[in-house]
Amino acid sequence: VSTTVLPHQPQARVAPRPGPEPSYLNVAFGVRSWLLTTDHKRIAILYLVSVTVMFFVGGAAATLVRLNLLSGNSEWVDHDTYNKLFTMHGIIMVFFFLVPVIPATLGNFLVPMMIGAKDLAFPRLNLASWYVYVIGAAFTVWAMLSGGVDTGWTFYTPFSTRASTTNVIPTAVGILIAGFSTVFTGLNFIVTIHRMRAPGLTWFRLPLFLWSMYATSVIIMLATPVLAMTLLLVAVERATASLTRTWVATRYCSSTSSGSTPTRRSTSWSCRPWASPARSCRVSHGKISSVITSSPSPASPSRCSASSSGPTTCSSAASRFTPRLSSRC
Amino acid sequence: MTLLAQFSPFPEQASDMAARVDDLTIFLVTVTGTVGFLVTVCVIGFALHYRRRDDPKTPRIYGSWRLETLWSVIPLVFFLAFFVWGARIYVDQAQPPEDAYTVYGVGKQWMWKFQHPGGQREINELHLPVNRPVQLLLTSEDVIHDVYVPAFRMKTDVLPRRFVQTWYHPTRVGRYHLFCAEYCGTNHSQMRGWVVVQEPGEYEAWLNSHAEGSLALQGRKHFLRLQCVGCHSADAEARAPVLENLYGRTVPLADGTFTVADENYLRESILRPQAKVVAGWQPIMPSYDGLLPDKSENLGQEEVLIQLLAYLKALGSGQTPPRNEEMAPPVQATAPQAGQKKDGKP
Numbered sequence: 001v002s003t004t005v006l007p008h009q010p011q012a013r014v015a016p017r018p019g020p021e022p023s024y025l026n027v028a029f030g031v032r033s034w035l036l037t038t039d040h041k042r043i044a045i046l047y048l049v050s051v052t053v054m055f056f057v058g059g060a061a062a063t064l065v066r067l068n069l070l071s072g073n074s075e076w077v078d079h080d081t082y083n084k085l086f087t088m089h090g091i092i093m094v095f096f097f098l099v100p101v102i103p104a105t106l107g108n109f110l111v112p113m114m115i116g117a118k119d120l121a122f123p124r125l126n127l128a129s130w131y132v133y134v135i136g137a138a139f140t141v142w143a144m145l146s147g148g149v150d151t152g153w154t155f156y157t158p159f160s161t162r163a164s165t166t167n168v169i170p171t172a173v174g175i176l177i178a179g180f181s182t183v184f185t186g187l188n189f190i191v192t193i194h195r196m197r198a199p200g201l202t203w204f205r206l207p208l209f210l211w212s213m214y215a216t217s218v219i220i221m222l223a224t225p226v227l228a229m230t231l232l233l234v235a236v237e238r239a240t241a242s243l244t245r246t247w248v249a250t251r252y253c254s255s256t257s258s259g260s261t262p263t264r265r266s267t268s269w270s271c272r273p274w275a276s277p278a279r280s281c282r283v284s285h286g287k288i289s290s291v292i293t294s295s296p297s298p299a300s301p302s303r304c305s306a307s308s309s310g311p312t313t314c315s316s317a318a319s320r321f322t323p324r325l326s327s328r329c
Numbered sequence: 330m331t332l333l334a335q336f337s338p339f340p341e342q343a344s345d346m347a348a349r350v351d352d353l354t355i356f357l358v359t360v361t362g363t364v365g366f367l368v369t370v371c372v373i374g375f376a377l378h379y380r381r382r383d384d385p386k387t388p389r390i391y392g393s394w395r396l397e398t399l400w401s402v403i404p405l406v407f408f409l410a411f412f413v414w415g416a417r418i419y420v421d422q423a424q425p426p427e428d429a430y431t432v433y434g435v436g437k438q439w440m441w442k443f444q445h446p447g448g449q450r451e452i453n454e455l456h457l458p459v460n461r462p463v464q465l466l467l468t469s470e471d472v473i474h475d476v477y478v479p480a481f482r483m484k485t486d487v488l489p490r491r492f493v494q495t496w497y498h499p500t501r502v503g504r505y506h507l508f509c510a511e512y513c514g515t516n517h518s519q520m521r522g523w524v525v526v527q528e529p530g531e532y533e534a535w536l537n538s539h540a541e542g543s544l545a546l547q548g549r550k551h552f553l554r555l556q557c558v559g560c561h562s563a564d565a566e567a568r569a570p571v572l573e574n575l576y577g578r579t580v581p582l583a584d585g586t587f588t589v590a591d592e593n594y595l596r597e598s599i600l601r602p603q604a605k606v607v608a609g610w611q612p613i614m615p616s617y618d619g620l621l622p623d624k625s626e627n628l629g630q631e632e633v634l635i636q637l638l639a640y641l642k643a644l645g646s647g648q649t650p651p652r653n654e655e656m657a658p659p660v661q662a663t664a665p666q667a668g669q670k671k672d673g674k675p
Contacts, residue, residue, distance in 0.1 A: 079515045152512045158489060159472040163438070163514055 038123035044108035046130050051101050054137055058092030061085045083150040084166065090153030091144070095175050096137050103220070104133070104185055107213045111189055114210055116198030121191040129184035132177060140174030143167045155230075161237040168238055172231040179224045186220030189213055343480035343501045343526060346422060350482035353414050360407055422483060425496030429462040433544070433635040436467065436474030436487045438513055439520035444635055448547055449539040453522030455507060458532040462498045466592060470631050475511035478524050484510055490600075492592040499526040548640025551633050553650065555617065563649040569614060570607050571649055576642040581608040595638055 020026060024041040027033075034042060065085050068076045077085065108126065112119050120126050143149065147167045151160040160168050193214050197206075206214075342348050379387075432455070433444045443455050457463055467476060469489040477484045478497070485495040509520035527535060541547070552558060560569035575590050583606040588594055597604050599621075602614035621633040628636075 079518065083512075083515065083517070150514070156473055156512070159512075159514060163472050 036127075038119070038127050040108050040112050040119050040123065040126060043126050043130055044105050047100065047104040047108060047133070050130070050134060050137065051097055051105060054092055054096040055101075057141065058089050058097060061089035061092065065089060080150060081148075083152075084144070084148035087149050087152050088144045091140065091149070091171065091175070094153050095178055096133075096140070099178075099182055100133060100185070103182075103189065103213060103216055104129075106209075107185070107189060107216075111192060111210065111213055112196070114207055115193060115196060115201060117192060117196040120188045121196060122188050125184050126188055129181040129188070132184065133181035136174050136176075136178030136181060138174075139177060140171055143170035143174055155234055157234060157237070160234050162241055169235045172235050176228050176231050179228050182220050183224050186217035186224075189217040190221065193217075340479040341501070341503070341505070342482075343499055343503060343505055344478075344482065345498045345500050346418070347480065347482045347500075349418055349421075353411075353418060356414070357411060364404075422495070425464040425494065426462045426498075429464040429496050431464045431466055432457075433639070434465055434467045434476065434487070435470055435629070435631045435635065436476065436509065436513075436520075437470035437629065437631075438472065439509070439516040441474075441476065441507065441509075441520070441522050442632065444544055444632065444639075445536065446544055446639065447536055448541040448543045449536060450541065451539070453507070455522070455524045456532060456535050457497065457499050457524060457526050458529050459499050459502050459526050461529070462496055464494060464496045466492050466494050466635075468492050468596075468631050468634075470629050472513050473511050474509050474513050474520070477508045477510035478505055479508070480505035480524070486511060492596060499524075502526050502528055544636055544639035545643035546640075548636035548638070548643075549650070551621070551623065551637050552640055554623070555621070557637075558650055558652055560614070561649070562652045563647070564652065568611075570610055572641055573644050573646050573649055575644070580605075582606060583608050583610075583612070592638055595641055596634060599634065599637065 024039050027039075028037075034046065037043065037046075062085075064077070065082065068082055068085075075082075108120070144167070149164075149166045149168055149171045151164050151166070151168055155168070155172065193206075193210060339351055339354075342351065430446060432446070434455075435442045435444075440452055441455070442450065442452050444450050445456075449456075465476070465485070467485065467487045468491065469487045471489060473489070474487040475484060476487055476495070480503075481497050481499070483495060483497060485493060487493060503526055505524045505526065507522040507524050509517055513520065560567065561572050563571050563573070576595070578590050579587050580590050580594070581587055585608075588605055594605065598614075600618040601616055603612050603616075606612045619630070621630045621637075622628060623633055
């Protein structure tokens with residue numbers, strides 16, 4: 001019912017309707033009515049809120065990156081943290097903001113209205129997609145806050161599979177989960193646009209927005225499984241990296257343990273064959289060992305060998321060159 | 330003009346590719362900027378013109394095939410121009426000229442190592458003569474890197490486990506930034522250096538002051554150290570094909586196919602010998618993956634490979650060393666810590 005009052009209906013002005021019109025916003029109240037809704041408009045609002053939250057989380061990471069750049073050479077955060085920050089920004093913005101923002105909010109809200117349907121084809125699947133999204137987002141944010149990821153959002157191999165020592169697999173799992181949410185939404189739109197158009201709304205009369213949503217959904221259905229496959233391959237390769245003897249295993253001890261054990265950056269130098277012995281001692285032990293390397297003493301070999309065959313970092317692959325390090329130090 | 334140059338958004342133009350890339354960039358930005366401006370004007374203009382008015386009648390607008398064709402074909406012409414222009418530059422960037430000499434480079438976390446044909450090695454610096462094309466054969470010890478010289482407008486992804494090539498033709502003497510342009514881990518931002526372009530005389534002087542014996546000669550040492558000659562010998566008892574004049578030749582394989590013996594084939598044949606077995610020979614060669622590094626020289630696998638390749642590329646008829654050649658003991662053997670493991674002795 002329109003709010004404009006037509007002049008030939010004077011009685012409407014005399015007796016206005018009490019209270020606001022019923023709408024998707026006031027049809028019910030309370031947390032349950034939102035969290036258990038199957039109304040496409042309410043789900044669109046749920047998405048809008050959660051996507052906005054993720055936008056601010058990703059934005060916070062970008063802000064920290066920018067602040068660090070502002071600080072010039074003083075470097076407010078160290079290199080690894082910086083890398084984790086821009087990775088966090090990229091992953092959140094790409095997978096949890098850019099991908100869902102238009103289809104899941106605008107599309108959810110507008111597609112049924114624009115084709116003359118009461119709701120999407122699968123309302124409960126629609127709600128489920130939001131829950132899956134929230135689970136994936138929570139999982140990813142947890143993975144990135146509890147240790148972080150430093151691969152960049154592209155997860156390029158072999159950096160992500162062999163070299164990085166961060167939470168690559170948990171993050172990939174979080175993105176994988178969120179991928180199901182995207183697929184649910186895309187599937188819903190495709191079925192809805194195919195089956196629920198109003199009579200007479202032929203394909204060539206579809207508004208451009210619906211065409212774009214349809215095209216987006218097709219791309220989602222085709223591309224998301226490929227993304228899932230590649231993420232799984234990264235995870236599998238990473239998980240098996242410590243089991244198979246690989247080309248990097250001979251020169252990186254930090255990465256042979258990368259499948260499970262994070263390695264401190266300061267110790268990883270001692271595992272690298274190209275790092276000179278003196279350098280690895282210095283990097284490992286800071287001031288103390290730089291004194292040692294500058295004045296060789298009987299005490300130094302034991303200290304250096306202790307550093308180069310550290311208990312967690314250089315367990316197996318390091319053994320090939322550990323003797324050399326200790327003997328020279 | 331100098332004032333303009335100071336505020337120019339472009340870095341210096343120090344290679345013959347730089348001006349071409351800049352011209353294309355300016356063309357792209359001009360066209361897209363103009364179109365973007367016109368679209369913005371149209372959006373605002375139409376929003377005002379078709380705003381809600383008191384008269385609710387909207388005009389009935391029929392489509393126009395002529396207009397639609399016009400605004401489809403004109404952009405298509407521009408897109409094709411972008412494509413053809415860009416593809417020409419891309420193809421030229423990918424193919425070094427015939428007379429280019431070769432410099433080898435290895436990217437590793439987090440440094441660049443270069444080796445010149447004369448054996449000169451440098452880290453995070455690359456000396457080049459001006460006005461002479463140079464081919465770079467690049468590989469990585471670990472993850473993907475990217476060698477980027479803004480003044481040359483050249484950017485090349487450097488991948489592990491294979492050689493990629495690029496080439497430069499420096500046109501101006503100077504010192505130019507060299508960056509890693511592919512995120513590669515903790516100190517990616519520190520993985521940078523300088524390209525030093527010198528006059529030919531200066532460059533020669535630099536080469537002479539850094540000579541270490543040619544790359545091929547160093548490769549020959551590895552050829553002996555790794556006992557390659559034990560099988561790849563020139564005598565009648567050879568258990569593997571002789572490698573003289575191999576580079577660039579077409580090699581018949583055991584499965585009946587043929588391959589060209591380029592850098593990547595040689596590389597693969599050393600690290601994974603079973604991948605392509607030469608016709609008429611038994612697949613008996615073990616993999617040398619992981620056995621190549623020369624600890625005494627602090628050389629990683631890729632660097633040793635480069636020297637071996639330089640040797641193989643230079644190996645002419647009758648130059649294979651005899652199997653019983655007298656050779657000096659390895660450096661490690663004379664050092665006091667004689668108990669340690671020798672590399673790659675089968």
